[in-house]
Amino acid sequence: MSKAFLIAAPWSNSGKTTLTLGMSRWYSNQGNIVQTFKCGPDYIDTIHHSTAARRPAVNLDTVMMSEEHVKTVFERYSTSADISIIEGVMGLFDGAVKDQGSSAAIAKLLDIPVILVVNASAMAYTIAPILHGLKTFDPEVKIAGVIFNFVKTESHYAFLKEACDTVGVQSLGYIPPNEEIAIPSRHLGLHIDDTFENSIEKAASHIATHISLPTLLECTKVIPKIDKEAPAIITSKKKYKIAIAKDEAFTFTYLENLKWLEAIGELVYFSPIHDQELPEADMIYLAGGYPELYLEALSNNVLMKGRLKAAADHGTKILAECGGMMYLGNTIIDEEGKEYDMVGIFPFSTSMQNKKLSLGYRKVVYNELEIWGHEFHYSKMLNDDNIPVVGQVFSAREKEVTSKIYQHKNVYASYIHLYWAALEEAVDLCI
Structure with missing residues (x-):
């Protein structure tokens, strides 16, 4: 069986990309075939994903693509992988028009659980009503757990965990800030060199030190694993x-x-x-x-x-x-x-x-x-x-x-x- 989940956030700059890269590399280092996807039209994050997971990344987008095409593409690549990780875009419900093309739209369409990553550096128990809103706004979007990012101390995390207990959302732990795992700028990030590789490996190690990544897989969707790819979308007699x-x-x-x-x-x-x-x-x-x-x-x-x-x-x-x-x-x-x-x-x-x-x-x-x-x-x-x-x-x-x-x-x-x-x-x- 293959596992699949979507990493989303309440707002941008929460650390979705760093978390996706670090997780992808850690699971890959354990011998898993990891397939990454990116919600939306971004063609830079997919370059990063491909490096981290050691396998080409794929876009999923309900604005540029029909829903049937999104399903077909997801099936084509996920069913031959051990773990499929979809990185969301912007905030969970942010789309081109309302939630059209959003992370939530992809999660609903594919029936994939959401792992939230929250930048909680300047937040404590107030996260409770935010989590409650994200959980109840659209019941078809299934929030399976939350990871708190940029949290320095256990005492700070205690407030955040209490908020999760109040709302009924599973807390999967917290990640302290670490400047060594910062992803380079959009320009510099395209240069996949030893420095970039080291950043990904450090991100994998840092995340795994603070989050139980094997436990996280218990929150994911189980999908049938198929060894062969789905048929191509188009066939042509002329080459x-x-x-x-x-x-x-x-x-x-x-x-x-x-x-x-x-x-x-x-x-x-x-x-x-x-x-x-x-x-x-x-x-x-x-x-x-x-x-x-x-x-x-x-x-x-x-x-x-x-x-x-x-x-x-x-x-x-x-x-x-x-x-x-x-x-x-x-x-x-x-x-x-x-x-x-x-x-x-x-x-x-x-x-x-x-x-x-x-x-x-x-x-x-x-x-x-x-x-x-x-x-x-x-x-x-x-x-x-x-x-x-x-x-x-x-x-x-x-x-x-x-x-x-x-x-x-x-x-x-x-x-x-x-x-x-x-x-x-x-x-x-x-x-």
């Missing part, structure tokens, strides 16, 4: 050759998108930073990432930029998202105002100066196809007024937004990270 950018600068991909591409074609990977030759392909996929951290290397690789420009002019299908789109423009301007030449397929530039966050779910309507995605960036677009655009883009609240999908011949580029894995008809979009 394509698909070239995917993958290196330090381009890393933000959804695992199921790649699996979907595998079902319709042969995948080959290339590096816009290090390679000088572009693989022959029917379609080129440039996912998002952090090109702004590698501007000099990207700009200096003149041969690769020329190969991509020639492919676009020749009519090769190219799909570029966020960082990939920035790379296809004329230039990228760094925070200090220095300008770096890029591929030049599009005449726009993107700037990292005067950064402002653009964030949210996006629904793209294009040629009668509706496809969901997510936008998350700090850069801004310059000189894009006269570039052809296609489709319409809406927010999760069905309001049309200013995000654009740019087109040049068979090149389509936007800030939006699309999720096409649930749509068989998306073949026309990708190929």
Whole structure:
């Protein structure tokens, strides 16, 4: 049998990610096959998860995906694992619209118990009404236990445990603060080096020292374990050759998108930073990432930029998202105002100066196809007024937004990270 649970919190910055990474590594170190999932569209936490659990992590999202697709994906990966850990997003009931896409929505859909992690550094018995509200707000969301984070003393924990006893929620213990297990910033956290590995191992040890992780498994859901994967979502008679950018600068991909591409074609990977030759392909996929951290290397690789420009002019299908789109423009301007030449397929530039966050779910309507995605960036677009655009883009609240999908011949580029894995008809979009 396999065990499954979801780690959630009343609010952000409670330590969900650190707890998920530490638990995943500890259970893996005990010889278990650990499968991690991330609620929502985050493609950075899944990189961390994959490292900690030693197995690729998967997104579950009831905004970008149908409920049936979420169930299928969860079954596909969880039934071959010993332990499945889902990390929630933001607060337990925080969604795109009310609780749509929230951790609670995923827990209900999959009938998975919730383990709450609470930042209790500045809280005592007042946690009781908060826990009571979380427990009773939606009875279909099953809170199996709570872990108190950033608690320094046993005397402090005594107040918190009394609150749990009052409310009827099982307390699973407390974790003292430890600066050595802090996860690096969003940029630095992508560099999976010895320092990052040490942080995960220290998190595993620290958590296991204070929380009985074998006991925690008694709060989880038992699901049948199956040794074979569920059938693929899509099958295709025709095979394509698909070239995917993958290196330090381009890393933000959804695992199921790649699996979907595998079902319709042969995948080959290339590096816009290090390679000088572009693989022959029917379609080129440039996912998002952090090109702004590698501007000099990207700009200096003149041969690769020329190969991509020639492919676009020749009519090769190219799909570029966020960082990939920035790379296809004329230039990228760094925070200090220095300008770096890029591929030049599009005449726009993107700037990292005067950064402002653009964030949210996006629904793209294009040629009668509706496809969901997510936008998350700090850069801004310059000189894009006269570039052809296609489709319409809406927010999760069905309001049309200013995000654009740019087109040049068979090149389509936007800030939006699309999720096409649930749509068989998306073949026309990708190929």
